[in-house]
Amino acid sequence: MLRPVPDADGAPFWEYAAQGELRVQACGDCGELRFPPRPCCPHCQSFASAWRPVSGRGRVWSYVVAHPPLLPDYAAQAPYNVVVVELDEAPRIRLVGNLVTGAGQPLDSLPPHRLRIGARVRAVFHDGLPQWVPERS
Amino acid sequence: MAAGSGALKDATAIVGIGQTPFAKRLPEDERTLACRAVLAALDDAGIAPGEVDALASYTMEETDEVELAKACGFGDLTFFSKVGFGGGGSCATVAHLAAAITAGQASVGVAWRSRKRGSGPRPWTNTTVQLPTPAQWTRPFGLLRPADEIAMLTRRYLHEYGATRDHLFNVALACRNRANQNPAAIMYDRPLTREMYMTSRWISEPLCLFDNCLETDGALACVVVSAERARDCRRTPVYVHSAAQSLPAQHHGMVNYWNDDPLTGPAWSAARHLWKHSDLTPEDVDVAQIYDAFTPLVLLSLEGYGFCGRGEGGAFTEGGALETGGLLPVNTGGGGLSEAYVHGFNLINEGVRQLRGTSTAQVPGASACLVTAGEGVPTSALLLRS
Ligand SMILES: [Zn+2]
Numbered sequence: 001m002l003r004p005v006p007d008a009d010g011a012p013f014w015e016y017a018a019q020g021e022l023r024v025q026a027c028g029d030c031g032e033l034r035f036p037p038r039p040c041c042p043h044c045q046s047f048a049s050a051w052r053p054v055s056g057r058g059r060v061w062s063y064v065v066a067h068p069p070l071l072p073d074y075a076a077q078a079p080y081n082v083v084v085v086e087l088d089e090a091p092r093i094r095l096v097g098n099l100v101t102g103a104g105q106p107l108d109s110l111p112p113h114r115l116r117i118g119a120r121v122r123a124v125f126h127d128g129l130p131q132w133v134p135e136r137s
Numbered sequence: 138m139a140a141g142s143g144a145l146k147d148a149t150a151i152v153g154i155g156q157t158p159f160a161k162r163l164p165e166d167e168r169t170l171a172c173r174a175v176l177a178a179l180d181d182a183g184i185a186p187g188e189v190d191a192l193a194s195y196t197m198e199e200t201d202e203v204e205l206a207k208a209c210g211f212g213d214l215t216f217f218s219k220v221g222f223g224g225g226g227s228c229a230t231v232a233h234l235a236a237a238i239t240a241g242q243a244s245v246g247v248a249w250r251s252r253k254r255g256s257g258p259r260p261w262t263n264t265t266v267q268l269p270t271p272a273q274w275t276r277p278f279g280l281l282r283p284a285d286e287i288a289m290l291t292r293r294y295l296h297e298y299g300a301t302r303d304h305l306f307n308v309a310l311a312c313r314n315r316a317n318q319n320p321a322a323i324m325y326d327r328p329l330t331r332e333m334y335m336t337s338r339w340i341s342e343p344l345c346l347f348d349n350c351l352e353t354d355g356a357l358a359c360v361v362v363s364a365e366r367a368r369d370c371r372r373t374p375v376y377v378h379s380a381a382q383s384l385p386a387q388h389h390g391m392v393n394y395w396n397d398d399p400l401t402g403p404a405w406s407a408a409r410h411l412w413k414h415s416d417l418t419p420e421d422v423d424v425a426q427i428y429d430a431f432t433p434l435v436l437l438s439l440e441g442y443g444f445c446g447r448g449e450g451g452a453f454t455e456g457g458a459l460e461t462g463g464l465l466p467v468n469t470g471g472g473g474l475s476e477a478y479v480h481g482f483n484l485i486n487e488g489v490r491q492l493r494g495t496s497t498a499q500v501p502g503a504s505a506c507l508v509t510a511g512e513g514v515p516t517s518a519l520l521l522r523s
Contacts, residue, residue, distance in 0.1 A: 004273040014273075035395055036274055042387065061394070062293035065342035066285055071262065074279045079339070082280045084289055084394050094394040096275045107279055112342075117296045129277060 001073045004129075009037040012051050018128040023051040024093055035093045056123030057135065058085040061094050063115050080107035081115055085132055097123075099132045110134070143414060149235040150367035150374035151521070153182025153360035154486040159323055159477035161255040163354040170356035171200040171251035172208050178358040179209075183371035184245055191216035191243030191361075193233045195226030197260070197480065200251050216243040220382075222390075224430060224511030225403070227481035228519045232380035234361040244362065250482035251356035259352070275392055284349055284431065286391040287513060288341035291433040294400055295343060300436065300451030302343065306334045307454035308432040308467075309347045309474055314460060316471025319497040323351055324475040348432040350473035357482040359489065375492045378505070378522040379415035383407035384515035391513045403516040404441025404509065411507075411518050412443065419443040422520075423503040424491050425465055426484035429472040434512040439465075442507060442518070461498055469498040484508050485519070492523040 006014050009025075016023040026033050027041035028048025040047045063083040068075045084094045101109040103124040120135035155177025157163065157170050165173075179186055189211040192202050202217045216237040220226030227250070234246030261282045280286060294300060313329040316322035329347065337346040367374035385406040393399045412418065419442060427438045436450030444465055445453040458464040470476045470487035477483050488506040490496040496503075503523075510517040 002277045004277050006273055010273050036271065036389075062289050062296070064280075064285055064288040064292060064344075065339065066279055066281070067339045067341065069259075070279070070281060074281060077279075079342075080279055082278050082285060082289070084293075092395075092397055096278050096280050096392070096394070098278050117293070 002071070009039060013037060014128065016051060017125060017130055020125040021053060022056045022123045022130055023053050024087070024090065026050050026052040033090045033093055035095070054087055054089045058087045058121055060084070060099070060115070060117055060119045060121060061086045062117060063099070065112050074107070077107045079112065081110065081112065083115070083121070083132060085121055095130070097130055097132050099134065102133060103131060145235055145239055145377065145380060146414060146416070147376045147378055147522070148239045148364055149361050150364050150376045151231065151359050151489050152362055152367050152370040152372055152374055153178040153180070153184065154358070154489050155179070155181055156321070156357040156483070156486060157355050159321060159353050159355040159479070161323070161352070161354065163253065163256070167251040167253055167356070168200045168204055168208070170354070171205055171249055174251065174356035174358040175205065175209055175247055175249050178247065178360050181372060182360040184360060184362070186210045187212045188245045189247050190214055191234055191237050191246035193218045193220070193230035193246060193248045195220040195223065195230055195250070195480070197223045198250060205249070216246070220517070222511070222515040224428060224480040225514040225516040227428070227485060227510040227517065228380065228508055229382050229510065229517035231359065231361055231377060231485060231519055232382060232517060235377045235380055238361060238363050244366065246361040247358055248361065249356065249358035250480050252479050253354045254478060255352045255354040271390070271392070280392070282341070283391055284344055285341045287431045287433060288344040290393065290399060290513070292343050294433060294436070297400065298448035298451060302335070304436065304451035304454050305348055305432040306331060307459060308429065308435045309334060311459035312429060312468045312472040312474040315469045315498045316475030319470050319476060322471040322476040323353060324471060344431060350430045350478035351475070353477040353479055355477050355479050357479055357486050359485055373493050373523065375489045376522050377519060378417065379411050379520040380518070381407040381410040382515070382517045383410065388515065393513065400437070401447070402437055402441065402512050403514065404438045404512045407516050407518045408442045411520055415520050417505055417520060417522070422465065422505050422507050424469060424500040425467050425507040426469070426472070426488045426509070427467050427507070428481045428484065428509045428511045429468060429474045430478065430511060432474065435467065438509055438512050441512065442509065461500070466498070466500050469496050469500065481510050488519070488521050492521055
C-alpha cells in the first residue's frame with residue numbers, strides 16, 4: 001500500500017493522525033480553516049497557523065468504486081470504495097478516505113450498496129491513517 | 138494593430154497541420170514521430186523548416202526543443218515555451234505562438250505533441266513520481282488514477298443535477314460515430330451501441346470503460362504565422378480569433394474537492410476570457426472540439442463555455458445534439474475517446490480541418506470552431522474562424 005509522503009506543510013496532519021487525532025490547519029490570525037495545508041492564509045496572507053482539532057464527524061460528499069487496472073496492493077482489494085467526506089465543522093473541507101466497517105478493516109469491507117451521498121460518517125484511525133465508518137443513527 | 142486588448146484577435150493563423158498514423162503500438166520512438174508530424178505540418182503549410190523560429194509544447198512532452206530543432210533543421214529560434222499541466226496546455230501552445238508572433242518575437246511557430254501512451258507505461262503507475270505533496274491526501278486511500286479523481290466529481294455531478302449514465306453515453310456515442318467516419322481514427326470501423334456501453338466493465342464507478350479515452354501512440358503538429366504571412370501560404374488560413382488560459386482562484390486540479398465550488402472548473406474562467414476577447418458568442422460556434430479524456434468533462438465544458446446553463450450539460454446532449462446535424466456537433470474526428478488520445482492535439486488539427494472544409498465529418502459551412510484543452514486541470518482554449 002502507498003504510504004503518505006508528507007511535505008513540510010502536511011506533516012502535522014499525519015503526526016496527529018498517528019496519535020488518533022483529526023486536526024485541520026487554521027490561520028493563526030483570522031482563524032479560517034484551510035485544506036490542504038499550505039504556508040500562508042489565502043484570506044489574510046498571514047503565515048501564522050495552528051492545528052485545530054475537529055470532531056471527526058461528517059457526511060459523504062461523493063464516492064467512487066475503483067476496479068482494476070490498479071496498483072497490485074489495491075487490485076487485491078478491488079472493487080473498493082474511495083469517499084470524499086465533508087467535515088461537520090467546515091463543509092468546504094473535504095477529505096479523501098475510505099468507508100470501512102471498522103478501524104483496520106480492508107478497503108472493500110463495506111458492501112457498495114451501503115454507500116450513499118449524504119451518509120453520516122465518523123473518523124477512526126488505523127496505522128496512522130484516518131478511515132471512516134458509518135455513523136450509527 | 139496596436140498592442141493591447143484585442144491585439145491577438147485574428148492576428149495569426151494556423152496554416153499547416155501534420156500527423157503520424159495513430160495506433161496502439163507504433164515502432165518508432167517519440168522523437169522520430171515528433172519530427173515526422175512537424176515536417177508534415179510544415180510541408181502542408183509550404184514553409185521550409187529553416188524558417189521556423191518559434192516552438193511551443195506542453196508538459197509531459199519528452200521530445201525537447203533542442204533535439205527537435207536540430208533534427209528538423211530549424212533556423213535560429215527566438216521564442217520557445219512549454220505550458221504546464223499536461224493536457225490542459227494543448228490550446229495554450231497555439232496561444233503562446235500567436236502572442237509571440239503578434240508581439241514581434243518570432244514569425245513562424247510550430248506546436249507539437251508526440252506520445253507513446255498506447256505502448257508505453259501509464260503515468261499513474263509510477264509511484265515515486267506520484268507520491269510527493271498533493272498525492273499524500275489521495276493516493277494512500279486508493280484514489281490512484283485520473284479516472285478515479287474525475288469519477289468522484291462525476292458522482293457528485295450526477296447526484297446534484299440528476300444527470301444520468303445515458304448522458305455520458307451520448308458523449309461517448311457522438312465521438313464514436315464520428316470516428317466511424319474517420320479512416321485515421323483508432324475506432325474507425327468499430328461502432329458502439331448503448332448495450333455495449335451499459336454492459337462494459339467498470340473502471341471507477343460511475344465511469345465505465347467507454348467513459349475513458351483511448352491509450353494511443355502518435356504525434357501531431359501545427360504551424361502558426363501572422364495573418365499577413367498566412368495569405369501567401371498553400372492552404373486556406375484558419376485564424377486564431379480568440380485564445381485563453383485559465384487557472385481559476387483556489388483551483389486544485391483534478392481533485393478539485395477543496396474548492397468552494399468543485400463543479401465549476403477551469404472551463405468557466407477560460408470561457409470568460411475567450412468570449413470577452415471575441416466578436417462571437419456560443420450561438421455562433423458551428424462545431425466544437427471539446428477535450429474528452431473522460432465523458433463527463435464534455436458535460437462540464439458545455440456548461441463552462443456557455444452552451445447551456447449550469448447543471449444542464451447532461452440534458453443538452455439529448456436528442457442527438459452532439460451528433461452531425463445536431464445543435465453542436467462535437468469532436469468530429471472522434472476525439473480522445475475514439476480517434477486518438479494524444480493529449481488533445483488531435484482536437485486542434487480537427488478544428489483546422491473543419492474550417493478548411495476537409496473534415497471526414499464536415500459540418501457544412503462551418504466558420505467558427507471552439508477547441509478546448511483538458512478540463513479539470515489548469516486549461517486553455519481557442520476560438521478558430523475561417
Ligand atoms: Zn487568515
